[in-house]
Amino acid sequence: MYLSLWLVPRAELPPAAPGTRHLTVAGRGLVGAAWVVYENDSVLRYDELLRAVLVRDGARARVCITDIWVDSEISLAGGRALWGIPKEMALFEVHRADGVSCAAKTGRGTLATGRSTERAALPGRWPLAFTLAQTLNGRIKTSRVRGRAALRLARAEWTAPADSRLGALGRRAPLISLTLRDFTLRFGG
Template sequence: MQAEGWRHDGDGPAYPPEPWVLRGNFAVGVFLVPLRDLPAEVRTQLPVGSRPLVLAGCAVVGVAAVQYTPGGVLAYDELLVALPVVHRARLAVTIPQIWVSSPASRAGGRALWGIPKELMNAHRRSTGRRLQALYRGGDRTILAETSVSVRRSIPGTWSLPLPTVQRVGEAASDPSTFIRSSNSVRGRLHLAQTQWTFGPSLSWLQGRRPVLGAAITQARVVFGARVER
């Protein structure tokens, strides 16, 4: 059901106004990727003047499988790549590749925050502390498959800042063409073992093993609390 205040851009689907308050669960794998192996489609998404966060000569790359559950403004599945960057002397995350199962999320993510969301289909199976998920693009091509096993829960509830900065516009050299958004995630944190297999769109990650796996459950996400355009 569409709520009051949802926005339309042209003939596209309506989407909620910012900020979005979402509920859900995250499974995250962290990879170290040599800078030379970052593909053009990732590099071209970086805002002008930003640089990837580097550890031991490698870019730090996060891959997240997210299920946003009922109780927030939208409920849908999401698969994303997150690249921590330094932009104007501040640490943030750029999302160069992302797929969602909701047309409203796709439209809103693009219009509000410059996040290049595409559509996908998700198939998930959860049994206790284990998750298996398969993600396919609109043409049925496999995007990724993951298996997640929670190993240890960290006591308490954790609040994590998740600022994003996204490149927008067509001017390749204009440093003002970006959107910065202040966001946060609050939930239960767990160490996890994550295994990933990637399809053609994410082939630059195929064969790499995550150096860290984690899960966040019972999460409350606030996206777009403060936005700089």
């Protein structure tokens, strides 16, 4: 997983799940975007591009995936039916050489391109824990997500055409970028 985080002015935050509100501090919210390559021991093998925003569900902080594309029909169907994750189909190009370069396209054009270069490894394997808040069957669906990953600091560059839903990603440099290697994720209880 190649993850970048941005602090974004409230007016530029992507729409979140109905029933949630953006979590902001000093008028800015946290937006994350990631290229994910599921391979090796993954149940399914596919590529993914996502954007998520930090929200409040009542008083609780949650993560809401606002935009997500995959190249697997099975992943698309499962994500929508089980967790309310609004997956769409795209074509991906992933190249590894001195880092990773990614591109995602639909029939309407390029969604985004990115390049990530690892800088320094952080020792050990780090726990991952958050709760998703999505809309499923007209109601808020929360899903616990747990996992572990080896973390590396990275330098990432994101570009997206102005007419892409991800057009804002290239307008400012990420606050921080990380590579999550050999990660595990478990959705639900």
